[in-house]
Amino acid sequence: MRLDLFNTTAFRLSVGYTLLLTLAVGLTLGSAYLLTESLITDEVDLIIDTELQSLEEKFARSGLPGVTDEINLRIDSWGRIGAVYMLADSSFERIAGNVTHWPFDGMPAEARPEFEIATIEPGRRAVHSVRAAVRTLPGGDLLLVGTDISQGQRFAEKFRFATLCGIGLSTLAAALAGFWFSYKLARRVGEVTSTCQRIMAGESGRRLPVAGTKDEFDALAASVNRVLDRLEEQAGTLRATFDSTAHDLRAPLHRLRTRMDALLLRSPPLEPAVYESIESALREVDHLQRTLSTLLQIALAESGAPLAAPAAVDVGELAAELVELFEPVAAAQGLTLECSPEPQANVQGNRQLLAQLLTNLIENGLKYVPSGGRIEVAVRRLADRVRLTVSDNGPGIAAENRARALQPFVRFGAGSKSEGGGLGLSLVAAIARLHRGRLELENNAPGLRVVVDLPA
Amino acid sequence: MRVLLIEDDIEAARLLVKGLTESGYRVDHAADGRDGLARACEGQHDLIVTDRMLPHLDGLTLIEQLREKGVGTPVLVLSALGSVDDRIRGLKAGGDDYLTKPFAFAELLARIEALLRRRMRAPHVTRLKVEDLEFDLLARRVTRAGRELELTARELKLLEFLMRRAGQVVTRTMLLEGVWDLHFDPQSNLIDVHISRLRQAIDRGSDHPLIHTVRGSGYVLRRDS
Numbered sequence: 090m091r092l093d094l095f096n097t098t099a100f101r102l103s104v105g106y107t108l109l110l111t112l113a114v115g116l117t118l119g120s121a122y123l124l125t126e127s128l129i130t131d132e133v134d135l136i137i138d139t140e141l142q143s144l145e146e147k148f149a150r151s152g153l154p155g156v157t158d159e160i161n162l163r164i165d166s167w168g169r170i171g172a173v174y175m176l177a178d179s180s181f182e183r184i185a186g187n188v189t190h191w192p193f194d195g196m197p198a199e200a201r202p203e204f205e206i207a208t209i210e211p212g213r214r215a216v217h218s219v220r221a222a223v224r225t226l227p228g229g230d231l232l233l234v235g236t237d238i239s240q241g242q243r244f245a246e247k248f249r250f251a252t253l254c255g256i257g258l259s260t261l262a263a264a265l266a267g268f269w270f271s272y273k274l275a276r277r278v279g280e281v282t283s284t285c286q287r288i289m290a291g292e293s294g295r296r297l298p299v300a301g302t303k304d305e306f307d308a309l310a311a312s313v314n315r316v317l318d319r320l321e322e323q324a325g326t327l328r329a330t331f332d333s334t335a336h337d338l339r340a341p342l343h344r345l346r347t348r349m350d351a352l353l354l355r356s357p358p359l360e361p362a363v364y365e366s367i368e369s370a371l372r373e374v375d376h377l378q379r380t381l382s383t384l385l386q387i388a389l390a391e392s393g394a395p396l397a398a399p400a401a402v403d404v405g406e407l408a409a410e411l412v413e414l415f416e417p418v419a420a421a422q423g424l425t426l427e428c429s430p431e432p433q434a435n436v437q438g439n440r441q442l443l444a445q446l447l448t449n450l451i452e453n454g455l456k457y458v459p460s461g462g463r464i465e466v467a468v469r470r471l472a473d474r475v476r477l478t479v480s481d482n483g484p485g486i487a488a489e490n491r492a493r494a495l496q497p498f499v500r501f502g503a504g505s506k507s508e509g510g511g512l513g514l515s516l517v518a519a520i521a522r523l524h525r526g527r528l529e530l531e532n533n534a535p536g537l538r539v540v541v542d543l544p545a
Numbered sequence: 546m547r548v549l550l551i552e553d554d555i556e557a558a559r560l561l562v563k564g565l566t567e568s569g570y571r572v573d574h575a576a577d578g579r580d581g582l583a584r585a586c587e588g589q590h591d592l593i594v595t596d597r598m599l600p601h602l603d604g605l606t607l608i609e610q611l612r613e614k615g616v617g618t619p620v621l622v623l624s625a626l627g628s629v630d631d632r633i634r635g636l637k638a639g640g641d642d643y644l645t646k647p648f649a650f651a652e653l654l655a656r657i658e659a660l661l662r663r664r665m666r667a668p669h670v671t672r673l674k675v676e677d678l679e680f681d682l683l684a685r686r687v688t689r690a691g692r693e694l695e696l697t698a699r700e701l702k703l704l705e706f707l708m709r710r711a712g713q714v715v716t717r718t719m720l721l722e723g724v725w726d727l728h729f730d731p732q733s734n735l736i737d738v739h740i741s742r743l744r745q746a747i748d749r750g751s752d753h754p755l756i757h758t759v760r761g762s763g764y765v766l767r768r769d770s
Contacts, residue, residue, distance in 0.1 A: 331628075332598075332626050332631075335625060335626050335627060335628070336598055336625040336626060339625035339626075339627065339645075339646045339647060340554060340557075340625050340646065342646070342647045343554070343557055343625065343646035343647035343648075344554065344556050344557050344560075345647070346647035346648070346649070347557050347560040347561065347564075347647070347650065348560060350560075350564065350649060350650035350651075351560045351563060351564060351650070353761075354564060354567065354650065356567075368761075371649075374647065375649075378647055379730065379732075382627060382645075382729075385627070385628070386628065386629075389628060397629070397630030397633070398630060398633060410725065413699060414699075414725055414727075414735055414739075415733070415735065417735075417738040417739060417742060418733045418734070418735055418738050421738060439629055439630075440726070441629045441727070441728050441729065442629055444727055444729075445729050448727075448729075448731050452731060452732055452733060455733065
């Protein structure tokens, strides 16, 4: 059996778990990212607020000149890294600070506006992002305090990248692990399935592989193997019982027949009348033996014992051969017997039993279809089975009798005196069942159509 | 010809010994598997007829041990089991033919004869000839007194089977097994119809028919009736 990995429970489960893991990792790393980002921003905002507050207090104490001095002082001497100040008048013209132009178009709408400034650093031009706050001082002048957040942004960017990588890698790892896991699982389950199929196909001695890993699969395999052992043992017992029954029934019949045969071979020969009556008694013995054989075969098939040593049988070829065998007999009865087989209609089964099935169906037609009628045997290959159809235009079987017709010793219509009748269809049904097939009696309008579906 | 019969059913064995002796065979009888194996190993017999179920040593095991010891005497298995796979098991074990009990004595005789003659048959002939009937096995061409006969593939197979056993009685069951590979008895008189068709083709317009019916047994292909 080919392993269809994508269609296994294990695969679907691992896809589900991978998605779940991606979600969990995403949530964890994502919230860590968001939290870190907001912590950085909060810190920046706190510094800006503190500075604004102290500059406003300065303004309150010593007016605009005091603030200007303070700003210049902070820029020149102890200014923190990345600090941005600007004091502008109400028409946004610079009074003091380390920003040359008012960075906004008028008053910014946001509480914490962000902007970019270009700086000349040793050797290169750089653009810095600045987060800022603006206050209007009493008198209409504008005070802007900001902080270079470029570093924080770079950090956030790296964090974001790391987060995405983390999510991606863990998803990949989970997917790979899931794939491997479902492959291993599917393979072990596949081994169980294919072994079971081979056992069903007649390899009754086969057992599930036990890996020796003492895991739940080994436990399962061991249990199934115990069940199989038990079944095989039961089949053996059944077979032995069957054999001894067959033996016990046939042995006396054999003695009887041999004794009668010996009478016929006696010299001097028996009187013709005695000879003939012994001959006719012999025919009865043979009839009895055939009925017994058929009954034993039905019983064996119905017992659930598996088909012994099945092999590939081309049903189409077999049907053609049997039709050829029976054709002269049909012709002698004024019947048309025809076969339309499809090539390579193979089933796993027993050639003799399938031949017996076909023989019984053809003989059934020969028995019931009146002269001038026709019997058709068709073999079709369907998707997963072979359909064998034997149809005639004889009297058929009334719908209400069809189910009963498959039971032993049930006969309908004329021809009921013919030898061996009453078991033919039961044996057909039993053989079909033994091959895990289905048997259907249908109305051929007019006549009977027997449809046997056998798994390929 | 010396035949060893291994059969635990004393009554049945007595009748078989009597019948076979009357048919011209020298028959030894062993009543269980162990004794049977010991006698068979002497290599004095042309044929062994053994029951399938025997005390001490099962019929199939007996054959296996016999073959292991290098004794190639043909073996005919008699079995009261008669299921399809039982027959397969019998032949797989090294048996040469298999007969389900009860059987007609004539059937047993015909099969014993067939097994004994089989050893003498040249295996690789390309041409069969019985009187003026000739069968070219390579060209699949049959002539009677030089005149070519038109036969179907199945009729050719049937004729080949009969010609290879010319002079021997061939039963209906043997024909079903040998020509059609069917190991059960259909109810219809199938073989009779096929033989009568073949007879039409072979013997029509001839002064000395070659295919003869043997009452109570089967058919034989030979010159005289």
